[in-house]
Amino acid sequence: MIRRIWTIMRKEFIEIWRDPRSLGFVLSMPVLMLMLYGYGISSDVKRVPLVVYDRDGTPAARELLRRFTSTEYFLVSAWVDSLRELRLAIDRGDARVGLMIPEDFSQNLGADRPATIQFVVDGSDSNTASIAIGNIASISKSTELAPRGLRPGIFIRPKTENPVPIELRTWVWYNPELKSTNFLVPGLTAVILMMLAALLTSLTVAREWERGTMESLIASPLRPHELMIGKILPYVVIGLVDVGLILLVGVFWFRVPLRGGLVLLTTSSMIFLLGSLGIGLFISAATRSVQVAFQLSLLTTMLPALLLSGFFYPIENMPMLLQAITYAIPARYFLVVIRGIFLKGVGLAVLWKELVFLSLFAALTLIASSAKFKKRLE
Amino acid sequence: MTPHPDPPPQRGEGIGNVVSNTGLAIEVNDLTKRFGRFLAVDRVSFQVRRGEVFGFLGPNGSGKSTTIRMLCGILIPTSGSGRVAGFDVARDPERVRENIGYMSQKFSLYEELTARENLDFFAGIYGLAESDSARRREEVLGLSGLTDYRNVLARELPGGLRQRLALASAILHRPSVLFLDEPTAGVDPISRRDFWELIRRMAAEGTAIFVTTHYMDEAEHCHSLAFIYQGRLIASGPPARLKGTLHGCLVEVEVPTDQLHAALGALRALPLAREVAMFGAALHTTLDSAEAIPALQETLRSRAIEARRVEAILPSLEDVFVSLVAQEAEQ
Numbered sequence: 161m162i163r164r165i166w167t168i169m170r171k172e173f174i175e176i177w178r179d180p181r182s183l184g185f186v187l188s189m190p191v192l193m194l195m196l197y198g199y200g201i202s203s204d205v206k207r208v209p210l211v212v213y214d215r216d217g218t219p220a221a222r223e224l225l226r227r228f229t230s231t232e233y234f235l236v237s238a239w240v241d242s243l244r245e246l247r248l249a250i251d252r253g254d255a256r257v258g259l260m261i262p263e264d265f266s267q268n269l270g271a272d273r274p275a276t277i278q279f280v281v282d283g284s285d286s287n288t289a290s291i292a293i294g295n296i297a298s299i300s301k302s303t304e305l306a307p308r309g310l311r312p313g314i315f316i317r318p319k320t321e322n323p324v325p326i327e328l329r330t331w332v333w334y335n336p337e338l339k340s341t342n343f344l345v346p347g348l349t350a351v352i353l354m355m356l357a358a359l360l361t362s363l364t365v366a367r368e369w370e371r372g373t374m375e376s377l378i379a380s381p382l383r384p385h386e387l388m389i390g391k392i393l394p395y396v397v398i399g400l401v402d403v404g405l406i407l408l409v410g411v412f413w414f415r416v417p418l419r420g421g422l423v424l425l426t427t428s429s430m431i432f433l434l435g436s437l438g439i440g441l442f443i444s445a446a447t448r449s450v451q452v453a454f455q456l457s458l459l460t461t462m463l464p465a466l467l468l469s470g471f472f473y474p475i476e477n478m479p480m481l482l483q484a485i486t487y488a489i490p491a492r493y494f495l496v497v498i499r500g501i502f503l504k505g506v507g508l509a510v511l512w513k514e515l516v517f518l519s520l521f522a523a524l525t526l527i528a529s530s531a532k533f534k535k536r537l538e
Numbered sequence: 539m540t541p542h543p544d545p546p547p548q549r550g551e552g553i554g555n556v557v558s559n560t561g562l563a564i565e566v567n568d569l570t571k572r573f574g575r576f577l578a579v580d581r582v583s584f585q586v587r588r589g590e591v592f593g594f595l596g597p598n599g600s601g602k603s604t605t606i607r608m609l610c611g612i613l614i615p616t617s618g619s620g621r622v623a624g625f626d627v628a629r630d631p632e633r634v635r636e637n638i639g640y641m642s643q644k645f646s647l648y649e650e651l652t653a654r655e656n657l658d659f660f661a662g663i664y665g666l667a668e669s670d671s672a673r674r675r676e677e678v679l680g681l682s683g684l685t686d687y688r689n690v691l692a693r694e695l696p697g698g699l700r701q702r703l704a705l706a707s708a709i710l711h712r713p714s715v716l717f718l719d720e721p722t723a724g725v726d727p728i729s730r731r732d733f734w735e736l737i738r739r740m741a742a743e744g745t746a747i748f749v750t751t752h753y754m755d756e757a758e759h760c761h762s763l764a765f766i767y768q769g770r771l772i773a774s775g776p777p778a779r780l781k782g783t784l785h786g787c788l789v790e791v792e793v794p795t796d797q798l799h800a801a802l803g804a805l806r807a808l809p810l811a812r813e814v815a816m817f818g819a820a821l822h823t824t825l826d827s828a829e830a831i832p833a834l835q836e837t838l839r840s841r842a843i844e845a846r847r848v849e850a851i852l853p854s855l856e857d858v859f860v861s862l863v864a865q866e867a868e869q
Contacts, residue, residue: 167662171648171655178650178691372646376707379610379640379717380663381632 168390190402209237211255213246218266233295256282345410346502347471350494354436358461361440362453369448399433419505431518432494438525445532465491563746568618578604580769593760594750601769602750639708639716649693664711678706698729718749754856787828791821792847
């Protein structure tokens with residue numbers, strides 16, 4: 161039995177090794193995706209183009225503007241002379257935020273009256289808009305402005321007669337800089353593992369059907385479970401190599417903190433990997449065509465892992481029906497686990513529920529696909 | 539290719555392979571496979587002795603592959619029984635698989651593996667002992683003339699060599715029964731001849747060989763034949779005896795090419811001539827007996843058709859098959 165499993169494994173490795181395209185795909189995809197998501201889809205909103213309509217034109221107004229442009233969050237993209245032009249700049253997409261400084265700005269400031277400035281924010285990209293508004297608020301509130309008599313543009317009017325002054329101080333834990341790569345990199349591990357494992361296993365079995373080699377295997381004394389184990393193990397190894405790659409790039413390039421233990425990280429990655437491999441085997445038991453296997457695995461693993469796992473979009477914001485569906489998606493649980501290990505450094509005591517679910521899921525898919533596989537052969 | 543099959547060895551002699559207690563390598567009784575409402579194989583029975591080359595002939599879709607798959611333990615029969623190498627195909631498919639070699643239609647090999655790696659793979663799958671496997675690999679490489687190609691990727695081997703590599707993978711574990719499904723499809727004539735040479739040698743050593751083919755000339759290489767048509771066995775026996783079963787007398791008529799169609803029409807109108815068919819530049823027709831030949835010549839003369847040659851000939855297997863299928867279709 162060990163001999164047969166080993167024979168299958170060795171063959172799989174030779175096949176992977178001799179197929180430079182798939183080998184390149186397997187090794188470069190995690191790094192490529194990390195770069196793509198780490199840089200391209202970073203949700204940190206920086207260097208937002210700003211269009212300025214300065215009706216005041218005094219040094220005080222320029223000082224105010226400097227406060228915004230000296231941060232890396234805003235970049236002046238245009239100066240305009242009318243509200244119409246400001247609107248046009250935003251319509252065209254030349255700017256996402258417009259700043260209008262009224263003509264009585266410096267007068268009011270000098271007279272110690274509230275000086276108001278107006279921001280116009282392009283809300284068509286709600287995510288960028290809300291982050292930009294947050295940045296505007298925090299810059300306006302910054303202490304340096306107070307001695308100069310500037311008031312923040314956003315007021316909270318207390319409703320009680322005797323207002324108790326409340327100062328809001330936020331203390332962000334775990335990811336104090338709110339760096340989105342810290343959040344994305346662990347999440348990517350889930351997406352990559354899920355996709356890669358399901359895709360590669362379903363392809364390798366479908367290929368045996370397409371080339372007719374499966375028939376030779378069925379006519380041999382090889383047992384179905386030996387074939388399955390022999391097919392799965394090489395991809396467990398590759399999956400773990402990919403986890404290693406993601407870790408290296410994530411920790412050393414993107415400086416994502418790894419606070420938890422490596423052993424727990426590896427073990428839980430393996431459990432998750434087995435579940436994805438099970439999905440891949442299940443797909444390959446359902447089809448004999450490489451192309452169908454390819455499409456099915458992308459559809460059943462990549463899309464849910466990307467969209468319904470909480471990787472991009474917070475689950476709490478989804479409609480109830482979608483929220484209910486996410487409970488059946490293993491990536492959802494793995495995301496909790498891996499973000500917990502990476503960012504919070506928590507251990508089994510906190511994550512055991514998720515790990516139990518992932519183990520159950522892995523066992524279920526492996527048993528189901530094994531049964532389906534056997535039936536298919538008979 | 540002049541067919542001269544060696545006589546099959548008598549039961550009991552030869553090397554100590556696994557044999558059933560009846561001495562038969564394959565024993566099939568009323569084997570039936572039904573897919574839904576479609577009857578793919580209908581109560582087929584036959585026997586194959588050790589050292590015998592058994593040819594299984596029939597058009598595509600006649601049930602050849604389904605039968606072979608049932609005998610290899612890939613498909614479970616709907617009813618009937620089959621014993622291969624002494625084991626029941628339905629009750630003991632795993633023991634059957636250990637004792638047979640199977641070469642599927644497409645010479646299924648791992649394209650990205652070399653000849654040697656393919657053989658090592660199958661040695662591992664069949665559980666050959668580590669020490670034995672290297673020796674046995676060299677043996678089959680030599681046997682199939684692949685020694686110089688051992689490090690060539692399977693996908694780079696030409697058709698004839700691929701076929702021999704597929705055969706080598708199938709015999710690595712010294713099976714007592716070998717199943718070959720269309721083993722010479724798409725292979726050049728010289729490779730086909732070499733291949734049959736190899737098959738006959740293995741049979742002489744005691745291996746039972748079950749081979750499907752639709753090349754009628756290859757069927758002459760077999761010790762015994764069975765014709766399958768629409769899932770049913772319509773005839774079986776040694777080639778010579780099958781040719782004898784053709785009722786009547788096969789006559790070849792040679793006429794000038796420009797008169798071929800006129801002659802065809804004349805013979806078809808003749809009541810004593812059955813089954814008239816064009817065979818190259820000549821016509822084949824079956825008469826009730828050789829005594830009817832003068833009447834046939836008279837008919838052609840009366841129509842001013844110049845019969846250059848009219849003679850009784852020995853039927854080929856193709857003639858036998860055409861006639862059997864025609865009879866079957868009539869019923």
